[in-house]
Amino acid sequence: MAEAYIYDAVRTPRGRGKKDGALHECSTLKLATTVLGAIRERNNLDTKLVDDVVMGCVDPVGEAGSDIARAAALAADYGNHVPGVQINRFCASGLDSVNFAAAQVMAGQHDMTIGGGVESMSRVGMGASGGAWPMDPAIAIKSYFMPQGVSADLIATKYGFSRDDVDAYAVQSQQRAAAAWAEGRFARSVTPVRDLNGVTILDCDEHMRPNADMQSLAQLQPSFAQLAGMAGFDSVAIQAHPEIERINYVHHAGNSSGIVDGAAAVLIGNREAGEKAGLKPRARIRAFANIGSEPAIMLTGPVDVTKKLLAHAGMAISDIDLFELNEAFASVVLRYLQAFDIDPAIMNPNGGAIAMGHPLGATGAMILGTALDELERTGKQTALVTLCIGAGMGTATIIERV
Numbered sequence: 001m002a003e004a005y006i007y008d009a010v011r012t013p014r015g016r017g018k019k020d021g022a023l024h025e026c027s028t029l030k031l032a033t034t035v036l037g038a039i040r041e042r043n044n045l046d047t048k049l050v051d052d053v054v055m056g057c058v059d060p061v062g063e064a065g066s067d068i069a070r071a072a073a074l075a076a077d078y079g080n081h082v083p084g085v086q087i088n089r090f091c092a093s094g095l096d097s098v099n100f101a102a103a104q105v106m107a108g109q110h111d112m113t114i115g116g117g118v119e120s121m122s123r124v125g126m127g128a129s130g131g132a133w134p135m136d137p138a139i140a141i142k143s144y145f146m147p148q149g150v151s152a153d154l155i156a157t158k159y160g161f162s163r164d165d166v167d168a169y170a171v172q173s174q175q176r177a178a179a180a181w182a183e184g185r186f187a188r189s190v191t192p193v194r195d196l197n198g199v200t201i202l203d204c205d206e207h208m209r210p211n212a213d214m215q216s217l218a219q220l221q222p223s224f225a226q227l228a229g230m231a232g233f234d235s236v237a238i239q240a241h242p243e244i245e246r247i248n249y250v251h252h253a254g255n256s257s258g259i260v261d262g263a264a265a266v267l268i269g270n271r272e273a274g275e276k277a278g279l280k281p282r283a284r285i286r287a288f289a290n291i292g293s294e295p296a297i298m299l300t301g302p303v304d305v306t307k308k309l310l311a312h313a314g315m316a317i318s319d320i321d322l323f324e325l326n327e328a329f330a331s332v333v334l335r336y337l338q339a340f341d342i343d344p345a346i347m348n349p350n351g352g353a354i355a356m357g358h359p360l361g362a363t364g365a366m367i368l369g370t371a372l373d374e375l376e377r378t379g380k381q382t383a384l385v386t387l388c389i390g391a392g393m394g395t396a397t398i399i400e401r402v
Contacts, residue, residue: 005281005401007274009369010038010191014205014357017121017259022202024122024261026193028057028064032072032118035265038191039114040076043267047077049277051110053084054101056093056117056361059128068118088361089290091328092387092395093117095364098266099397100290108287111273116265117362126259126360133391140233144240144296146233148390149224149256151339152247152297152329154237158297163250166330167233169215170255170354172326178210178353185350185377189369193385202271206358207258217254225249240296241286255330260357264365281402283372285312287384288397299332301394302386309384309396317342321380322396324367326387327352335347336386349374363387368397 012034015023023031032055040047053192055069068086089096094117101115132139139145146154156166181184181204192203225247234247267279289309293301298360302325310316317340323346325333332351337344349372353363364387372382388397 001106002108002270003058004268004285005283005402006103006266006283006372007269007279007349008039009280009372010189011264011369012037012193012262012360013190013202013367014207014260014262016032016204016206017119017123017261021122022053025192025199026120027103028068028120028124029071029075029116030194031120031263032068033075034149034191034193035116036078037150037262038112039265039267043277043279045277047079047082049112049273050078050082050114052101052104052113053082053117054090054097054113055084055086056097057086058088058090058119058360059126059352060088061129062124064120065122085091089393089395090390091326091358091360092364092389092393094264094366095326095360095368095385095387095395095397098365098368100346101268102285103192105268105270114265114267116263116365118263119359120261120359121259121359123259126355144236146236146296147224147227148298148328149251150228150233150237150318151296152251152331153247154241154244154297155299155335156250156331157244157248158241159338161250161331161334165334166250166255167214169330169334170217171212171214172206173351173354174212175212175216176349177208177355180350181205185373188337189373205356207260208355212254220252220254222249223252223256225385228397235333237296251331255354257328257353258357260359262359262362262366264362264369266365266368283375283399286398286400291394293392293394295392297330298390298392299388300335301388301392302332302336302396303393303395306384306386309398313398321345321346322371322374322383324371324383324385326358326363326367327354328358328388330354332388362364364395366397372399
């Protein structure tokens with residue numbers, strides 16, 4: 001099996017996913033084209049060497065529909081010969097796109113590919129594509145469907161995380177993200193979004209609240225308690241997990257991932273393709289895996305997939321120097337730390353989606369790039385990148401610096 005090397009990773013800054021967010025004026029195509037253009041320009045890349053572009057997009061409808069990856073490749077002047085495919089595994093779509101692109105190289109069918117993702121949450125609303133899982137009783141009842149926030153509160157209740165626990169983690173995420181930006185840790189990977197005249201629209205993550213503290217978060221009311229009570233989701237949660245007498249609602253906007261716009265791209269190839277392009281590999285993709293997990297509690301998939309991936313790679317948790325776990329909700333990360341007894345210092349050391357936001361289809365590729373930069377900054381060797389996923393799944397990837 002051929003080795004799949006990472007030659008570059010770029011992302012846009014994350015813009016607030018509202019009509020007054022800086023990136024709201026940018027179409028989904030514009031965001032995707034920005035990162036593909038940056039990959040080409042930064043590496044002086046002859047796009048004749050690119051065999052495929054794989055991009056995640058969770059709500060591929062309207063302007064984001066009709067295979068945004070192919071449209072973006074054409075718009076970024078990659079040439080008519082470069083195909084593109086859009087995939088959706090909910091929040092892990094960006095990481096799975098990297099894995100899919102790497103698998104083509106590993107299988108020897110392609111020499112150079114790009115994986116990544118895009119989501120304009122200010123323009124194409126979350127859930128715009130609909131779907132059977134939340135709407136059709138044939139699957140909603142069977143899978144104990146509930147909103148992810150209720151599942152996050154179920155995790156907090158089941159595994160003993162208090163409101164102070166999740167708020168303290170959120171404050172840490174904000175502080176780490178602010179420090180990372182102040183120290184220029186994202187400088188290598190973030191490419192600014194510019195308008196047609198070349199004027200910068202956004203060059204820094206817009207969602208951060210570095211002044212957040214325990215006192216300010218304490219003023220926020222739980223986001224999911226009223227919804228769960230009125231719609232009966234608390235009863236669904238207890239039916240799925242009868243060991244729980246009642247749900248302790250602890251999550252709110254300040255300790256949950258932010259709704260934002262953004263895109264990311266990762267350049268992958270075998271060694272020969274890199275040499276032909278005059279590029280030096282930064283890391284190799286050592287292994288990746290997907291798994292299904294219990295759909296009601298839903299967001300514990302990272303624990304399950306990590307066990308599967310480590311067994312597949314012949315590694316132990318102690319072999320991993322750095323972890324990047326998407327901060328969909330604070331309890332997701334706290335449960336992962338609890339399950340593996342990981343040193344919190346090596347988990348999301350530059351903050352995460354609570355501070356910077358979670359552009360659904362792009363996040364997985366973004367945090368892989370963050371992990372790569374951090375390995376190089378610290379001189380560490382291996383990183384594990386993982387995300388929880390709607391409907392109960394997990395995706396994880398191990399990268400190794402070269």
